[in-house]
Amino acid sequence: MIRSIVDFFGNEAYATPRRRLFYLVLVSVVVADFLVFREHAEYLWERVPGWSAVYGFLSCVLLIFVSKFLGHQGGLMRREDYYD
């Protein structure tokens, strides 16, 4: 069973159902966030349903590009023999 689950995530043959499942999960997570009961919200943004989805996506993009910018333009990334 484990093998077939892992195969589902790895094998190109399952690319289409995999993508469909992914979209289904994305949509249902956002829908659930709208339906869920918010008893108390400490901060302003917590009252907005779906804020965490937006924040997660923005965080991810920001982290990728800021880090790569620091790596390439900021000079953090060096050739592997830099210390030799």
Next chain:
Amino acid sequence: MTDFVHPALLFILGAVPIAFLNGSIRKAYLVLVPTLAILAVLTLQPGSYGAAQVIGQEILVAKVDRLSIVFATVFTIMALIGMVYALHLTRPGQHVAAFVYVGSALGVVFAGDYLTLYLFWEGMAFASAYLVFARGGGQAIRAAFRYLMVHITGGVVLLGGIILHAVATNSLLFGPIEGGMGAGAYLILAGFLLNAAVPPLNAWLTDAYPEATVTGAVFMSAFTTKTAVYVLARAFPGAELLVWLGTAMALYGVIYAVLENDCRRLLAYHIVSQVGYMVAGIGIGTEMAVNGATSHAFAHILYKALLFMGAGAVIYVTGRRKLTELGGLYRTMPLTVTLYMVGALAISAFPFFSGFVTKSMVVAAAGQDHRALVVLALTMASSGTFLHTGLKLPYYMFFGTDRGLAAREPPRNMLVAMGMAAVLCIAIGVFPQQLYALLPYPGAFEPYTGVHVTESLGLLMFTALGFVLFLRALDPENTISIDTDWFYRRGARYFMWIAEKPLARYEKAVSDVSETAALPLLHGAARAGLRVDLNGVDAVVNGVARSILRGGGTLRRLQTGVVTHYALAMIAGVIAATAVFAVVWQ
């Protein structure tokens, strides 16, 4: 005293027989000792043990309370898992080092005074360094020396702090540092922060851990930073500085993880990031925050070890460690993939995995303490954690481009160890109250509220969307990243260059000047001096001597040899002196 068996002793004394045992007896012994240690910790009663006086100072070898029991519990469980993972090793060296390492970590956790703490602290540094040396090869040995160098420096700073603190407070007992922060307290804090890998003192970790042996790195990922978290929680709860250091650290590790190509170095950067949550929690210092930091340390040890075991299994089987050289292993290593993913989901804080029930406690505590910025930064770091350990690393290691590597599942003991850690990661996630019951402070916390679950899933799944959309931007590159180890790896080289080139040239120039210009000048001056001496000074000296001789002859004629004359002269002198005194000072 008789009902107390110090778990550290079990490991440290228990390390001795390992070298004399062989085959399956040794394997049984390696599993038996950690099992006994788990039992010893479970039966511990809070209290103080082993109080004594050494050189006029109060020593407390073991102070058992709720905080130390939580850490000791997870340390001994981790020791068992790590030992199972390392059972296939034929040579005893690493087993002995790991025993001493675990024993020292337990010694720190129970230390009731700074002297005991310091001794075990240094024991940890040396025992763990062996786990890096043991891999052999120039790269690992150089990294191990750097690791030792940094930790010895940190140890000296800590010792200096301990002495200053002891002089200031007249006590060596280890506890919360109260009142004003003196120089001693700051040095102690610096020593602790170094072991917690707080930037800029983090580079030793990300430098050395990926160079350790496959089994050694599993132990290292668990103990050094978490003992540092423990001592910070003990001595500096509520220190405002720690909130900001911890928050910065959580993001620092995530940013470097984007750039990393070495699979275990990427995981090492995530230790930095995850320890950031704990340091921030300790800095916030409320009961809930310290509970959160403690429980997060508990969960972190298990899932981080699981991740290191998964990456270690890949290195063990393929001999490769760079993401640019790995890929397509899911076909041949499905069990490893699955177990690794349990750890990845746990660190990413998916519902029903351990990270979910512990990390959220720290974030919620920050929220209750009205620290919006900390909440947002730590949430962003959560997104980055899933991005790397849950998506990037498994994608490029197990899926992605199939490099056609001949791989197989690792030895059974490795899989069993990973299975044990995976079961615990899920068990903590499903039954969090069992873990919460162990925490130092009472207080209810319910992680499974509807909002919390949907918010967490939203954050994680849309991070995954970002990953899918910008996959190409994340392709690993054949590079290494400059961290603060630059200062002692490259900066030291510049220092040596300055010492060798400009300084040496300056010295040569100075000696040249002295030979070409100064020496003749000095010679000339010496000759002139001699001439002046012979003609001028000698003449003056001779003249003075002759006049003194002549004056002496004249004076001799005044000497009569009659005592009354001398006495008369003295009386006249006294009268004259009195007269002068009376006229001038009256």
